[in-house]
Amino acid sequence: MARYDIAIIGTGPGGISAAITARVRNKNIVLLGSRNLSDKLSRAHRIDNYPGLPQISGADFAQALRDQLAGLGIGITEKRVASVYAMGEYFMIQAGEDILEASSVILASGLAAGKTLPGELPLLGRGVSYCATCDARLYRGKTVAVLGYSDEAAAEAEFLSEIVQQVLFFPLGKTEPQERDNLRILREKPEAIEGETTVRGVRTAGGLCEADGVFVLRDSVAPDRLVPGLELTDGHVAVDLEMRTNLPGLFACGDITGKPYQYIKAAGQGNVAALSAVAWLRELQEKKEK
Amino acid sequence: MIEKIQNNDLHKALESAYAVVDFSAVWCGPCQMLAPVLEEVAAQMPDVAFFQVDTDENMELAVQYGIQSIPTLLLLKNGRPVDRSLGFMPKPKLVSFIESGKNK
Numbered sequence: 355m356a357r358y359d360i361a362i363i364g365t366g367p368g369g370i371s372a373a374i375t376a377r378v379r380n381k382n383i384v385l386l387g388s389r390n391l392s393d394k395l396s397r398a399h400r401i402d403n404y405p406g407l408p409q410i411s412g413a414d415f416a417q418a419l420r421d422q423l424a425g426l427g428i429g430i431t432e433k434r435v436a437s438v439y440a441m442g443e444y445f446m447i448q449a450g451e452d453i454l455e456a457s458s459v460i461l462a463s464g465l466a467a468g469k470t471l472p473g474e475l476p477l478l479g480r481g482v483s484y485c486a487t488c489d490a491r492l493y494r495g496k497t498v499a500v501l502g503y504s505d506e507a508a509a510e511a512e513f514l515s516e517i518v519q520q521v522l523f524f525p526l527g528k529t530e531p532q533e534r535d536n537l538r539i540l541r542e543k544p545e546a547i548e549g550e551t552t553v554r555g556v557r558t559a560g561g562l563c564e565a566d567g568v569f570v571l572r573d574s575v576a577p578d579r580l581v582p583g584l585e586l587t588d589g590h591v592a593v594d595l596e597m598r599t600n601l602p603g604l605f606a607c608g609d610i611t612g613k614p615y616q617y618i619k620a621a622g623q624g625n626v627a628a629l630s631a632v633a634w635l636r637e638l639q640e641k642k643e644k
Numbered sequence: 645m646i647e648k649i650q651n652n653d654l655h656k657a658l659e660s661a662y663a664v665v666d667f668s669a670v671w672c673g674p675c676q677m678l679a680p681v682l683e684e685v686a687a688q689m690p691d692v693a694f695f696q697v698d699t700d701e702n703m704e705l706a707v708q709y710g711i712q713s714i715p716t717l718l719l720l721k722n723g724r725p726v727d728r729s730l731g732f733m734p735k736p737k738l739v740s741f742i743e744s745g746k747n748k
Contacts, residue, residue, distance in 0.1 A: 437673070437674065437677075437732070439674070439677040439732050439734075440734035440735075441677070441680065441681065441734075442681070442684065442734075442735055446677055448673060453673075478713070478730065479712060479713040479716065479728075479730040479731075480710075480712055481712055482713075483712070483713050485672075485673075485674070485713075487671070487672070487673070488672040488673065488674060488675070488713070488714055489672075489712070489713050489714060491669065491671075491699070491700065492699065492706065492711065492712055492713070492714070551710075552710070552712065567712065582674075582731055582732040582733055582734065583732075583733055583734040583736075583737045601734060
């Protein structure tokens with residue numbers, strides 16, 4: 355597998371700024387995100403404090419960023435990053451169905467929306483799971499609930515129904531699976547996950563839907579779930595002035611590092627993160643030569 | 645070295661002063677990521693015995709220890725479960741998880 359120098363996760367102003375600097379420094383990069391760049395940016399009516407671009411609209415700003423990427427020959431790899439694993443001297447990135455390798459990573463994926471449900475974290479690993487493909491087989495012959503927030507949730511529920519006895523699907527996003535004998539769709543709003551030592555079920559206004567396991571499938575995940583072992587401060591990735599995180603070789607920039615949630619700050623941090631990644635790569639290289 | 649458990653037979657782990665038991669499976673992505681990190685840690689901790697339990701092949705053990713999500717690392721001290729951890733961990737965190745379990 356080819357190993358990238360730098361994997362940049364996120365296509366808001368932070369990630370794009372990092373990509374530009376990294377490319378100018380001749381690094382072999384992969385930029386993971388969306389052709390639409392960033393929902394937040396495309397919805398911005400007007401940006402008033404970006405030096406040199408007075409009162410530019412979010413849409414125009416996004417177009418200018420796209421043009422700049424194209425001019426530098428930087429493509430966008432449209433894959434959802436599920437996990438980043440710190441392997442020691444490098445990183446493994448689960449992106450869609452693929453696994454990518456990179457010597458360093460810049461995390462610029464923005465704010466993780468969505469709060470956790472009551473009971474979700476205390477029961478994690480005690481019936482609550484975030485990974486259908488990982489844990490499906492532990493629920494053979496049992497009943498599981500799927501909280502389907504993400505676009506992939508419907509497909510994952512169908513996959514689960516091939517293994518477990520009964521799937522209860524709560525459609526909370528845009529997609530829903532085909533109903534079948536052992537896959538029921540429940541149009542109720544989950545309020546909490548209940549259980550003492552293990553999951554008992556999903557609490558809704560209508561009562562308790564009993565289940566042995568609950569798969570919570572969201573689009574955006576908290577940063578420390580995206581990158582196991584990553585240190586947070588108040589829900590944001592903890593970084594120093596060089597945009598270093600607690601994991602050597604992993605840097606972060608933009609909204610994910612905390613307030614202010616501003617484009618100009620994200621772009622500035624993206625630049626610093628890329629330069630720090632370049633410095634880190636040089637250190638790695640020097641270590642190898644010794 | 646990490647020893648593969650077969651036929652739900654955990655007796656060697658239970659007889660070790662300190663043992664790390666990795667409940668995992670071949671089809672689980674995070675388990676595959678954790679495995680090489682665990683190998684590295686095992687190589688530098690000679691006083692701890694490392695075992696790997698394929699949950700497909702050893703379902704009884706998985707049920708016995710209430711494993712509902714993998715990878716789960718179970719820490720045994722003289723056969724007694726003292727701590728467990730869920731999901732992938734980078735090496736330094738893995739080392740401190742095992743070290744802190746020794747005092748439990």
